[in-house]
Every structure is written in C-alpha cells, then in structure tokens.
Amino acid sequence: MNNRLKRSLAYVFWGGVSTSAVDTLVVGPTLFAYAAFFGAGDIAFGILGAVPYFGNLAHLFSAWLIEHGFSIRKTAFYTAFISRFFLLIAALLAFKPNMPGALEILILILTLNYLIGCISGGVWLPWMKTLIPARIMGRFFSFRFKYMMVAKVICFWFSALLLKYGVSFVPQDKEIYIYAFLFIIAFIIGLFSAWTLSQVEDKKQVSVSNSLSFIQKVKTCLMNKPFRNLLFTLSFTNFTVAFITPFVTVFMLKYLEIPMSTILIFTLIMQLTYTLVIKKLGKIADKEDTLKVLKLSVPLLLLSLLGFLIINQFTLGLYTTYAVLIIAHIILGIATAGIALGINNASLIYVPKESSAIYLSVNSVVKSFAGVVASILAGVTLSLCTLLETSFANRWTVFWSISVFIAVVSYYTIIVFKSSLKKGTK
Secondary structure, three states: OOHHHHHHHHHHHHHHHHHHHHHHHHOOHHHHHHHHOOOOOHHHHHHHHHHHHHHHHHHHHHHHHHHOOOOHHHHHHHHHHHHHHHHHHHHHHHHOOOOOOHHHHHHHHHHHHHHHHHHHHHHHHHHHHHHOOHHHHHHHHHHHHHHHHHHHHHHHHHHHHHHHHHHHHOOHHHOHHHHHHHHHHHHHHHHHHHHHHHOOOOOOOOOOOOOOOHHHHHHHHHHOHHHHHHHHHHHHHHHHHHHHOHHHHHHHHHHOOOOHHHHHHHHHHHHHHHHHHHHHHHHHHHHOOHHHHHHHHHHHHHHHHHHHHHHHHOOOOHHHHHHHHHHHHHHHHHHHHHHHHHHHHHHHHHOOOOOHHHHHHHHHHHHHHHHHHHHHHHHHHHHHHHHHOOOOOOHHHHHHHHHHHHHHHHHHHHHHHHHHHHHHHO
C-alpha cells in the first residue's frame, strides 16, 4: 500500500467517524424534540421523518455528474461543505421559534441540507470503489464502521447528559437553546467532515460509452422485469420501516411524555443492538441467503410493534413500561439491522452487472421516494386516526394496528419475490 493511499484512507476513516457524529447529534429524536419547540404536529413530524429519504433522491443527479465526467472530489467536497451551513441556520432559528413560518423554514433548510449533502453521498460510493483495493475493502470498512458506532454512542451519551443536566443552567422557557447548541456542534464537526473529503485522492471514473442517453439508460432499467420486481420488494420494505420508525420517538415524546434524555438512552440501546448483531446477520446472509435475513427481520419488526401496542393499550407501571420499551428497542435494533443489511445486499446481488451504476442509482432513488411517501403518509394517518378514536382504542392503537398490517404485507412481498427467483432458475 503506497503512502498516498494510506493518507487517503486516514481521511476517509475520520470523515466517516465525524459524519456519524453529525447525524447522531441532529437526526432522529433530537430533531423531533427540536421541532416540537416550533409547534410541529403529526404531519410535520412525518415530513421531518421523510427529509433524509428525500435527500437520497439526489443520488440520480450524482450518477449523472459521474456519467458526464465531473471531478468526484470537488463535487463531494463542495456539496458537503455547502450543506453544513444549513445546520447553522437551523440553530439560529432557536432565537425566533414563534415567528410566522418558523417551522416551515426549519423543514426547508433541513431538506436543502440533506438534498445537497446527498449529492456528495451519491458520488462517494463509486469513488471509494475505485480508490480502495478490493483485497482490503472489507477489513477497512468494518474497522471504520466500528469507530463510527463508537462516535455514535459517545454523541448519544453527550446529548442525553446535556439535556438532563443542561436545563439547570438555562431558564425553563429557553431549553430550546440546548438543542441549538447541539446543532452548532454538529455544524462545526460537519465542516471538518467536509474538509476530509478534499484531502482524499481524486479518481477518474470510467464509464462505458454507448449510444444511449442517460434518460434512456434509466428507462432501460425500468423495463427490466426482474429488476422491477426487486425494486417493488425493496421499496415496500423501505416504505414499512419509514412508516414506523420515526413515530416511535413521537409516541414516547408526545404520548408517553418520556424525558428526551431517557428517549436518547432507549435509542442508544437500539443502536448498540444494531452494532452487536450486524456482523452475525452478515454471516447468515453470506452462508445462506440475503432474502432469508429479510424474512427473519420483518417478523421481528412486528414483534416490536406488539410491544408498543401493549404499552398503549394497557395501564402499566413506570418500571414495567420502561422494561417493555427496552425489550421493544432491542428487538427493533435487530430488525432494522437485518432489514438495512438485507436491502443493501439484495441491491448489490440482484442488480444486473451491466450498467450497475445506473441500476443502483435508480434503485436508491425509488427506495428513497418510497421512504418519503411512507413517512409523510404516516404523519397524515396518525392525524386522521384521531377521527377513529373510541373508548377502547385511541389513535395510537389504530396507528400501530395499521403499521402491523403494512409489515405483514411487506413480509408477503419478500416471499413472493423469493418464489419468483426460484421460478426463474428452473
């Protein structure tokens, strides 16, 4: 390994660790709690949950940039650098949370943050594919992933402790400033993560030249029936996860009224579980079948939903409620790890080798669109569930019941797709 490659890998490593820290500080529970200060309701929470998926739609534009020979390093650096400044703007909104349109501005700037930032993410994967030799890729990324998880754990603990003890240093009506402080820290770390991209060796992408335009290549992908079947299965699975997971935080924050510092600990438990099982699930996927991992994971998702239904439907003591939540988050961590691994591996395994960059970009965009629709639809559904409340079932009972139905349908689509593969090999 030459010195130039060693230097580049060091910056790729620290870029991953710092990006993981940024995402932990301002995504998920922290973001929903921050949005609550701006008066966010069910639909707004749904839109915020959709924002990360919406950003991934930019991957198709990333593929277009690669196809047209743009410098990957410059594209990755400038888009990542610009996107970080939207985190600073989001933090400054804390000084005017009640001004007209503040919530809408927050949603807009976070959307721009993800949309522009995901252009960088879209060119990053093919960049790494050409930069890192195949013989060390697995070891390098597993090492990098381990420390990304360490950064995530540290940031979760830091956020939880800051929110628990920081309130004693600010007036009660100024608690929003603590969340703004987290956004400012994320902005500073984000600038560092963008800078690391500028230090990595640039690589020219080799694209196969043919007479087809970029749009025609996309149309060719969509005309491939096996690929369409794969696209539907993975997109619906992604739809299921995006419908359910953002509202676990909303359920605990708004309905159970659990302190934000405690919610972050539950999320940390889920992330630690995710980290501990991902390697084992990877071995199952390698030895047996990626689709088997998906088939095992979706029922676990159903099991975690059962836990939320029990908490919602029955009057439990505080410690019993927390115990059920811990178990549900452990199961949810295993389920989301399996689904993420299964979707990622299935995309790589079952996508045609010819023009794989285009197929993968289309796959990413369609899955992300499904996530956008799911999260927004979940917010609308939860809002409408208020109309279906009875003395026996409140709106959360209805919402979790609908979620169970969607998860069952998702499991069925995986079975159908797997059977279609068996028919295709006969």
